[in-house]
Amino acid sequence: MKNGRDPVIVGLADAPIEDGKFVTKASVLGHAALVAKAAVEEAGLTLDDVDGLLTAGMWGVPGPGQLATVTLGEYLGIMPTYVDGTNIGGSAFEAHVAHAAMALREGYCEVALIVYSSDQKSLRSRNLGGRPSVLSMQHETPYGMPTPVGGYAMAAQRHMHEYGTTSENLAEIAVATRKWAQLNPAATRRDPLTVDDVLSSTMISEPLHLLDCCLVTDGAGAIVMTTAERAKDLRTKPIAVKGYGEAHTHWAIAEMPDLARLLPAQKAGETAMKMAGVSHSDIDVVEVYDSFTITVLLTLEALGFCKIGEGGDFVSGQRTAPGGAFPMNTNGGGLSALHPGMYGIFLLIEATRQLRGVCGDRQVAGAETALVHGTGGTLSSGATVILQKD
């Protein structure tokens, strides 16, 4: 049953990057502001119309980033009356869509703005260590655990042991994703890639190679949501938020309930698909978080696109590449397009563009329903969103 307060996406923007770095000269908050302004203007709104502000980030911590929505609201010069600073890692933005959807339905806000920005590449602020050795991490950091890759490597090792998954299976994902990137002029890595290239790339944390890992880039993105009723007066064709779900289980990898099964994705996916009233065969395009190749494999299994343990077969033969049976990560993903620390907002932006039908060479023909799934932390959190063309 349609309702005037049904939540829809009406505005999008992402910042241009070149060689993984921002093109425009602005601070990390400046880039957040520029994409926020562009996204509301695309919809025919202004920042003064925004009364809901949702963000998560890693900038300014310790310091002003500890109160991220407060600092961002101040920078934008707005006074939001609904805020959400949920930070569950790279999946935060899928959770933000869910939370904004509930606030819109409830009449608690009219125009919700979701924003992310990171200049980690320009700052060279990433390394494999760095989680302070306090609380649960006092039992992890001192052992030299490479983070976050080591946790994903441990899950991959376990999946290989239990189900016979191979490094070749994982490499298929990186190769297929690169083929999508080659169709996207905005993607960072567009040179050809083979399974052998992945397998012969530097070993980082066994069994994961360099090319099993996502890029490290800058990036900023924004999404504007409002109600179906309000969207009638706006410039863009609204994309409906039909279902959502979220869950998390652990942060320390030793606490992951089952290292070969992604329970948060299973739970979030079931909840979202049930709410949307869709089944797997209804999904035309899939955007899932690819921090590492193993993330994708575990996610596809947990979401039920194949049986647990059969992910290796599922992605074999370039099934997820352009022209394959299962269009996935169509912008080139975190593996080849961009990965500015927390990537989840870019999954939503790409899915919405696919449903708008504006993706040029990489457009999935007839895309009407998209599934987006974010993963955050160390396989810690999952949040699913089902989007649909009206």
Added chain:
Amino acid sequence: MSTEQPLPVIDHDSAPYWQAAHEGHLDIPLCGDCGKHHFYPRAICPHCHSDNLNFDTVSGRGEVHTFTVARRPAGPAFADDVPYVVALIELEEGPRMMSRIQTDDPEKVHIGAKVEVTFVKASDEITFPYFRMT
């Protein structure tokens, strides 16, 4: 010195565990209500949420549940250790804990390998429980 191994910041939950390790035994919480051990130490049992907990000296034996061979260090402090093996050990008593596998040959480490604890002093206050294949 930024290149030294990061040491745990001990808190009230973890103090008995680190104290025991320093004395050369592995003590982890045992729930007086559900009878299950857990790790890392908490103020309530993560299985049944009871606060009837006591530290129990366990066998120090277990097996490799999963592992990774770090070919790139987790920051400069670990640069000299590469390659090194970080593993999740499933203790005989049930809980999993992260540690290092001490070995001259990382390629010999495999899931299911039997291991036992060995203690390595890191400072006047901290001794780490590492594991060796048996």
